[in-house]
Amino acid sequence: MPGYANNPPRNSHFPQAEVPAVHLQDVSKHFGSIEAVNHVSFHVVGGSIVGLVGSDGAGKSTLLRMIAAMVRPSSGTIQIHGLDAASHKTGIKPLIGYMPQRFGLYLDLTVEENIEFFMDVFGVFGAERAKRKERYLGFSNLLPFIDRLAGALSGGMKQKLGLACVLAHEPKVLILDEPTNGVDPVSRQEFWGILGQMRQEGMAILISTAYLDEGEQCDQLVLMHKSRVLEVATPEAVQSHYSSLEEAMIHRIQEVDEGLMHEQFGL
Amino acid sequence: MNNSGSDAVMVEDLEKRFGRFVAVDKISFAVKKGEVFGLLGPNGAGKSTTIRMLCGIIAPTSGYGRVAGHDIFSEPEAIKHAIGYMSQKFSLYEDMTPYENIRFYLGVYEVPQEAWKERIEWVLDMARLQDVRYRITRELPPGWRQRLALGCALLHRPEILFLDEPTSGVDPITRRSFWEFINTLAAQGVTVFVTTHYMDEARNCQRLVMINEGKIAAMGSPSEIIAEVFPCRPEADLSDVFIHLMARRGE
Amino acid sequence: MNPVIIKAIARKEFYHLVRDFRSMYLAFMIPLLLILMFGYALSLDVDSVRTVVVDHDKTEVSRDFVRKLNASSYFEITHHLNDSSTAVRYLDQGLTTMAIVIPPEWTEDLKADRTASLQVLIDGSDPNFAGISRGYITAFVEAYNRDRLISFLNRKGMEVIKPPVDGRIRVWFNEDLDSRNFIVPGIIAIIIMIVGAMLTSLVIAREYENGTMETIRSLPVGGGELLLGKAIPYFLIALIDVLVAVFMGQVLFGVVMKSSFSLLVLASTIYISVALSLGLLISIATKSQLVANQMAILITFLPSLLLSNFVFPVGNMPRIFQLLTCIIPATYFIDILNGIYLRGLGIAHLWPSYLVLVGMLIVLSNIGFALLRREGM
Numbered sequence: 001m002p003g004y005a006n007n008p009p010r011n012s013h014f015p016q017a018e019v020p021a022v023h024l025q026d027v028s029k030h031f032g033s034i035e036a037v038n039h040v041s042f043h044v045v046g047g048s049i050v051g052l053v054g055s056d057g058a059g060k061s062t063l064l065r066m067i068a069a070m071v072r073p074s075s076g077t078i079q080i081h082g083l084d085a086a087s088h089k090t091g092i093k094p095l096i097g098y099m100p101q102r103f104g105l106y107l108d109l110t111v112e113e114n115i116e117f118f119m120d121v122f123g124v125f126g127a128e129r130a131k132r133k134e135r136y137l138g139f140s141n142l143l144p145f146i147d148r149l150a151g152a153l154s155g156g157m158k159q160k161l162g163l164a165c166v167l168a169h170e171p172k173v174l175i176l177d178e179p180t181n182g183v184d185p186v187s188r189q190e191f192w193g194i195l196g197q198m199r200q201e202g203m204a205i206l207i208s209t210a211y212l213d214e215g216e217q218c219d220q221l222v223l224m225h226k227s228r229v230l231e232v233a234t235p236e237a238v239q240s241h242y243s244s245l246e247e248a249m250i251h252r253i254q255e256v257d258e259g260l261m262h263e264q265f266g267l
Numbered sequence: 268m269n270n271s272g273s274d275a276v277m278v279e280d281l282e283k284r285f286g287r288f289v290a291v292d293k294i295s296f297a298v299k300k301g302e303v304f305g306l307l308g309p310n311g312a313g314k315s316t317t318i319r320m321l322c323g324i325i326a327p328t329s330g331y332g333r334v335a336g337h338d339i340f341s342e343p344e345a346i347k348h349a350i351g352y353m354s355q356k357f358s359l360y361e362d363m364t365p366y367e368n369i370r371f372y373l374g375v376y377e378v379p380q381e382a383w384k385e386r387i388e389w390v391l392d393m394a395r396l397q398d399v400r401y402r403i404t405r406e407l408p409p410g411w412r413q414r415l416a417l418g419c420a421l422l423h424r425p426e427i428l429f430l431d432e433p434t435s436g437v438d439p440i441t442r443r444s445f446w447e448f449i450n451t452l453a454a455q456g457v458t459v460f461v462t463t464h465y466m467d468e469a470r471n472c473q474r475l476v477m478i479n480e481g482k483i484a485a486m487g488s489p490s491e492i493i494a495e496v497f498p499c500r501p502e503a504d505l506s507d508v509f510i511h512l513m514a515r516r517g518e
Numbered sequence: 519m520n521p522v523i524i525k526a527i528a529r530k531e532f533y534h535l536v537r538d539f540r541s542m543y544l545a546f547m548i549p550l551l552l553i554l555m556f557g558y559a560l561s562l563d564v565d566s567v568r569t570v571v572v573d574h575d576k577t578e579v580s581r582d583f584v585r586k587l588n589a590s591s592y593f594e595i596t597h598h599l600n601d602s603s604t605a606v607r608y609l610d611q612g613l614t615t616m617a618i619v620i621p622p623e624w625t626e627d628l629k630a631d632r633t634a635s636l637q638v639l640i641d642g643s644d645p646n647f648a649g650i651s652r653g654y655i656t657a658f659v660e661a662y663n664r665d666r667l668i669s670f671l672n673r674k675g676m677e678v679i680k681p682p683v684d685g686r687i688r689v690w691f692n693e694d695l696d697s698r699n700f701i702v703p704g705i706i707a708i709i710i711m712i713v714g715a716m717l718t719s720l721v722i723a724r725e726y727e728n729g730t731m732e733t734i735r736s737l738p739v740g741g742g743e744l745l746l747g748k749a750i751p752y753f754l755i756a757l758i759d760v761l762v763a764v765f766m767g768q769v770l771f772g773v774v775m776k777s778s779f780s781l782l783v784l785a786s787t788i789y790i791s792v793a794l795s796l797g798l799l800i801s802i803a804t805k806s807q808l809v810a811n812q813m814a815i816l817i818t819f820l821p822s823l824l825l826s827n828f829v830f831p832v833g834n835m836p837r838i839f840q841l842l843t844c845i846i847p848a849t850y851f852i853d854i855l856n857g858i859y860l861r862g863l864g865i866a867h868l869w870p871s872y873l874v875l876v877g878m879l880i881v882l883s884n885i886g887f888a889l890l891r892r893e894g895m
Contacts, residue, residue, distance in 0.1 A: 056438040057408050068736055070894070093738035104730030106530065108537040113530075120526030121737050154310040181436040182355070184309035184464040185509045210438050213467070213506065246439050246467075253440060 019082050021046045021173050021204030022067060027076035029062050036062040038227040039076070044204045044220075046172065049195060051218030051235075052208035055253060058224040060208040061101055061177055067206065068098035068175045080173055094122060097166035101177040105162055107151030111142055114150050115165050122169035136164040139194045156187025163194060174198060176207040180214065192217055212245040225253050274333075275300045275427050275458035276321060281330035283316050290316040292481035293330065298460060298474075300426075303453045305472030306462040309513050313481040314462040318431050321460070322352050335426050348376065351420035355432035358416065361405040365396050365415050368404060369422065376423035390418035393448075410441035417448070427458040434468060446471045466505040477512055484512045519746070523739055527747025531721065535751055544717055549709040549759045553766050556701050566594040567651045569616045572605050573598065575624040583620070583662065592654040605639065615641045616651055628666075702767035703855030704828035706760055707848040710786065711822045713756040714793025715800070719814035721748050722801035734895075741890035745883070749794045756790040757783075776862030782855070785868075788875045789851040793818065795882035796847075802889045822848035850874045 020043035029037040037059040044050045052060045065071050067078055069085045069092055078085040080092045105114050115137060119129055137143045140160035145153065150161060159179055166174065174195075180188045192214065195205055199219075207218070215221055216235050223231040223238060230252055231238060235245060242248035276298040283291040291313045298304040308314045320327045321334050323343030332339040335349035359368050369390055373383050391397045394414035399407060404415065413433070420428060430449075434442045449471070453459050461472060469475055470489060477485040477492070485492045489505055496511060497503040535541050569587070573580050588595045596614060599605050605617035619637035627634035638655055642648040722744075725731040734744065764782065767773040775782065796818055804810040824830060825839060826848035832840055843849045850871040857863035857871075865872070 054438070055440050056410050058438075070732075070735055090738055093736075098736040100729075100732040100736065102729045102732070104725075104728050104733045106534070106730060107728065109530065109533050113533055117526060117530045118737070120529060121523055121739060123522045156310055178436065182310075182432070184513070185466060185506055186309055186513050189510055210436060210442075211465070211467070212439055246443070250440055250443060 020044060020079075021081055022206060023077075023079040024067070025077045025079075027063070027066065027073045027078055029059075029066060029071065030074045035227045037066070037073075040224075040229050041076075042222055042229065042232045044173070044206055046202045046204045047199055048219040049199050049205040049207060049217070050220045050222060051215045052206065052222050052224060053210075053212065053215050053249060054224035054230075055226070056210075059227040060224055063224070064098075064175050064177045064206065064208060065100075067173075068096055069093065070098070070100075094169060095171055096173045096175060097169065097171035098175040099162050099166050099177065099179055101181075103159070103162040103179070105150045105158060105165070108149060110147050110149055111137065111153070111161055112146045114161060115168050118165045118168045124169060132168050132170070136167050137161075139167075139197065140164045141190065154187075156183040156191075159183050160187065160191060160194070163191065167194075167198070172203060174203055174205045174207075176205070178208050178210060180209065180211065188214070212249065215245055223249060223252060225256055230256065273300055274298065275302070276304075276332075276334050276460060278321070278332035278339075279330060281317070281320065281332050282328045283313075283320060283325070284328045289481050291320070291327075291478075294476075294478065294481075294483050296476050296483070296486060298458060300458050301453055301456045302474060303449065303459045303461070303472050305469050305475040306460070306478065307464060307469055307475055307509065308462075308478040308484075309464060312478050312513075314464075314478065315431060317478070318429055318460070318462050321346075322350060322429055323347050348423065349425060350427045350429055351423070351425035352429045353416050353420040353431065353433055355435045359404050359412060359419065361403070363404060364401050365391070365394075365404060365407075366400040368415060368419060372419040372422050378423050386422055390415075390422060393421075394418040410437050413437055413441065413445065417445075421452075425457070427460060428452065430459065430461045432463055433461065434463075434465070442468070464509075466509060469505055477509065479513050519740070519742055523743045524747040524750070527739065527744055528750040531748050532751045534721070534724070535755075541717055541720075545713050545755045545759070548712055549763065550766075552709060552712075553702075553705055553763055553770075556705050557767070557771050566592055567616050567654060568614045569593045569595050569618060570597045570599055570605050570608050570614045571595055572600065572602055572617065572619045574622040575620045577625040579625040579628065580620045584618075586662065587618070587658065590658060592658070602637075609639055609641055612641070615647065616655065618655075700856070700860070701828075702763065702771065702773045703852055703859050704826070705767075706763045706786070706855060707789070707826060707828065707851045708819070708822050709759050709763055710756050710790050710793050710851075711818045711848065713759055714752060714790050715797035715818035716811065716814045717755075718749065718752050718794050718797030719800040719804075719810040719818075720807050721752075722798060723805050723807045723810045726805040727807060731893075735893075739895075741887050741895035744890065744895060745795075745798055745886060749791075749798065752794055752797075753790055756793070757786065760786045760790075773859065775859050777858045777864055781865060781868070782858050785851060785854045785858070785872065785875070788872065788879060789847060792847045792875055792879045792882060795879060795886055799882055799886040799889070802886055802893070821846045825849070826852050828852055847875060847878055 022044040024043065025041050027037060027040045028035070040063060042050075052064065054060060062071070066073050067080075067085065069080075069089045072086045080095050083092050083095070085092055106117065109117070112133070115133055116129075119125075119132065124132060134143070137146060140157075140163060142157065142161055142164065145157070150158065153161060163176075163179065180191055183191065188211075195207070196217075199205060207214075209215060218235060220232060221235050221238050222229055238252075239245045239248045242251060274297045276296075278297075279295045280293040281291060281295070282289070282293045294317070306314055306317060316325070319325045320339060321332070323334070323339060323346040326343070327339060334346045337345040337349065339346065360371065363371070366387065369387050370383070373386060378386060391400055394411075394417065396407075396411065396415055396418075399411070404412060407415070417433075428449075434445055437445070446468070449459055449461075461468065463469060472489065474488050475486070475492060476483055485496065485508070487495065493503055493505065493508055496508045500507075535545070571584050571587070573584060584595065584598075587593050593616075597608070599608070599617075602617075602619050605614075605619060608614045609617055617639040619639070621635065621637065624634050624636070636659065640648050640651050640655075722731075725734060760782075764775075797814060800813045800817070801810050804813055821842070822828075825832070825835075825843045825846050828848070832843050832849075835843075854868050854871045857868045
């Protein structure tokens with residue numbers, strides 16, 4: 001067992017020194033005897049995109065679900081804008097927008113009815129409602145399809161609608177779990193365009209992805225493997241002398257489990 | 268094999284209409300034996316329709332095509348025995364074990380009984396699933412299920428392997444080992460036909476066809492296509508080409 | 519409990535409902551069909567018994583007997599036949615339900631004070647109907663005997679004597695013995711179970727199947743808000759169905775309530791809520807629309823139909839089923855409705871049934887709520 005647990009991640013300097021939007025301190029999660037997330041610490045500040053990359057089954061989804069207050073950590077603390085995620089579950093939900101891996105939209109509802117449902121739940125009414133609908137559906141180029149049933153949208157459009165829905169209550173922290181799986185490059189580019197815009201507006205964005213060309217667009221990368229964080233650094237620092245981010249990541253992971261490549265799913 | 272020359276797949280003016288909607292609009296291309304060939308396009312461009320016509324699952328509206336020497340209009344059943352097909356959904360029975368899945372596909376592909384034992388061991392070794400052969404497939408990690416699905420598609424030793432978005436949602440490490448294996452297969456003479464919209468997968472292909480709205484937008488090796496679309500931008504890559512060619516489409 | 523969130527969920531659920539053809543059909547068409555079917559086709563009453571007569575006697579007396587038979591509203595003489603074998607053939611082919619054979623010398627026997635026998639053949643393939651027909655003809659023969667006796671005594675110049683015991687039977691609560699009066703309350707109970715429990719058994723399972731449960735959980739929606747929001751559209755539909763059933767019962771079948779309408783609305787409100795909590799509970803527990811639907815049929819619809827004293831009298835059932843009826847909500851609801859429709863009872867008499875229903879509601883909704891909480895809502 002390599003000694004990464006005691007090796008604190010190299011935190012590079014973040015531009016701002018205020019209270020971080022997301023702060024994880026020594027967070028672990030066990031399901032029975034299986035360790036899904038093992039002593040993870042890092043933070044995300046407003047106005048930045050942090051990418052969560054790593055092998056399948058590394059614990060990325062579990063980590064994101066804990067940050068979104070969907071499951072409680074077994075130990076450690078998660079703070080969202082200074083509020084403890086476990087004890088202030090209802091308090092932090094308005095602060096976050098979470099798009100799970102298989103984000104469920106209501107396919108028998110139209111584009112407009114879907115986003116209106118999210119605004120209903122968060123109590124967004126009146127002039128603000130129309131404004132946000134215009135803004136977030138506009139961002140996603142979905143305004144021409146406002147009356148189309150969500151079930152009749154292409155995969156890429158569905159994901160953009162999902163993003164518009166979780167943005168509609170204007171959260172401070174955006175948590176996205178592999179949002180671009182199965183999405184074509186054109187829609188992916190539009191998707192990342194929206195994320196860039198949100199970053200500029202000061203949102204803290206945490207996104208997991210299996211695609212390292214997306215990893216390159218993040219401000220920070222969190223590299224996870226076998227429930228542990230191997231590294232927290234900028235994409236450039238992670239890549240270091242390797243020819244590509246993918247190459248660098250595969251080498252890091254191989255270092256960890258010497259020769260056990262591909263078999264790292266935790267049987 | 269009959270006299271279809273060196274082409275594993277060949278189509279001319281292939282067309283598929285659903286009512287008034289033209290899903291595939293008179294496309295023509297050819298895939299050489301032992302080639303890794305990519306069919307690229309955004310969601311809804313006609314990729315799946317094309318691959319389903321080539322695999323004998325649906326009949327084309329018009330045109331001409333041969334797969335593994337068999338006519339796609341008149342001999343779809345012969346085609347199904349000559350090819351292996353793996354879709355993004357992996358088409359496995361998730362409530363059965365890998366062993367049971369393999370046995371099912373051996374039966375479906377009419378592999379002779381005497382070869383079963385040897386094929387089962389071969390697939391389990393190849394997919395590194397020996398230890399989990401009696402576990403329920405649903406419980407296996409996505410990367411392992413992917414290897415099992417690939418193994419099942421190869422059980423009858425097909426000449427051509429069709430992969431429909433094979434690595435959607437699997438991690439970069441698994442993806443890399445998947446492609447290493449595909450390249451080994453190609454080196455052994457198996458023709459590999461892949462649809463994808465991930466450009467890092469497309470880079471593994473020797474030749475590509477990009478389609479958009481049922482029509483061919485570009486054809487050639489990755490470097491040829493880049494040079495053709497962006498003659499003055501040596502730093503451009505396939506993603507840039509793709510976005511340039513596909514950006515304008517009516518959804 | 520935030521009303522804004524409940525409204526958001528209810529509105530969304532309403533969209534699902536109107537977009538889903540099958541749900542709409544179940545919500546509106548099935549209740550209508552049930553009312554019409556039970557009201558018209560499945561009436562449990564026997565209006566008139568189709569009868570054929572074979573008169574071998576052919577006298578004034580026998581013809582008078584047949585005339586009297588036909589004049590009563592209980593029998594409808596369709597054919598006069600010449601021999602018994604034809605009558606048997608009519609019975610075999612289902613052309614008639616009853617055959618009456620008057621033997622030769624019937625009048626002679628009567629006049630000679632010998633017992634004059636009358637042959638009556640009844641089609642027993644429907645025991646219920648056969649039993650009723652038998653009752654009718656027995657009563658008719660007894661009345662005929664009495665009339666003959668009285669006229670005989672009169673002719674002899676004797677005083678009209680009164681029969682020693684004159685059983686004056688009066689049916690209470692349902693004077694006409696019209697089974698429609700009984701069917702309408704039963705129908706209402708079943709409609710509510712269909713709309714309330716079978717429809718709602720799908721709604722949470724649907725969220726799980728479509729992966730939208732994860733979405734809901736990521737939103738600031740509490741378990742109570744989710745359940746309440748989902749229940750509201752179905753509650754309204756079930757209430758509309760009840761009112762339609764009451765209205766149709768009155769207009770089409772002339773079934774009129776004897777006591778207050780508000781008591782009926784109160785009972786329906788509670789019973790609908792019980793059905794909704796049961797449906798939602800099934801939905802949470804099964805997480806699959808298919809299983810939920812099967813469960814709903816098995817544990818809500820069928821018992822309401824079979825064990826609620828509606829179609830089959832509970833008194834004739836084995837003890838174990840009699841005990842089972844005690845835990846079926848429909849039993850209490852039908853009890854209340856019978857009280858309202860047939861007996862004209864008020865809350866003073868009906869409160870125990872109301873109380874049981876309220877108790878069921880509290881138990882079921884709390885189990886559902888607890889299950890959702892265990893799922894992390």
